[in-house]
Amino acid sequence: MHGHSYATISAxxxxxxxxxxxxxTLKSTATVLMAGICLGVSACATxxxxxxxxxxxxxxxxxxxxxxEFGRDVRPMMRTFRxxxxxxxxxxxxxxxxxxxxxxxxxxMLGKIQDSQALKDxxxxxxxxxxxxxxxxxxxxxxxxxxxxxxxxxxxxxxxGLIPSDGKV
Numbered sequence: 001m002h003g004h005s006y007a008t009i010s011a012x013x014x015x016x017x018x019x020x021x022x023x024x025t026l027k028s029t030a031t032v033l034m035a036g037i038c039l040g041v042s043a044c045a046t047x048x049x050x051x052x053x054x055x056x057x058x059x060x061x062x063x064x065x066x067x068x069e070f071g072r073d074v075r076p077m078m079r080t081f082r083x084x085x086x087x088x089x090x091x092x093x094x095x096x097x098x099x100x101x102x103x104x105x106x107x108x109m110l111g112k113i114q115d116s117q118a119l120k121d122x123x124x125x126x127x128x129x130x131x132x133x134x135x136x137x138x139x140x141x142x143x144x145x146x147x148x149x150x151x152x153x154x155x156x157x158x159x160x161g162l163i164p165s166d167g168k169v
Contacts, residue, residue: 054129062125063134066118067142074112078146080105085149106156113139
């Protein structure tokens with residue numbers, strides 16, 4: 001190999017590989033830092049100003065959109081709530097299987113309530129506009145619009161009230 005030993009060639013390849021990895025790592029770190037700075041600047045630029053976002057029309061449009069998104073996520077549970085409501089309104093008692101379905105639907109609904117970005121957006125809007133009841137009122141109106149009975153709404157509100165505001169049980 002033109003006067004170069006195997007050890008010399010191996011050492012040169014190792015050195016080039018280390019330098020390439022170092023350069024790649026520095027480029028990746030710089031890219032991540034720049035992305036973080038850009039996100040930080042854009043987040044500051046989009047912070048809502050209460051005077052601009054707290055009109056009744058603006059709040060209504062945002063809560064309607066958020067609750068529609070939430071509605072798509074909980075459609076199967078709402079069917080169960082409507083069926084249970086029809087049984088209760090008819091003066092009948094839920095059977096064992098229907099009761100189990102209702103408990104399962106309430107459990108799933110509570111999980112959706114805790115994880116829903118749409119509801120977090122409504123909660124943030126309520127905090128921004130100094131309306132602490134906005135989320136509760138929006139949720140109750142949504143449930144009524146979906147045909148849930150008052151008993152189901154009361155049951156979910158009761159259980160929801162037992163969960164600390166940080167969502168940790």
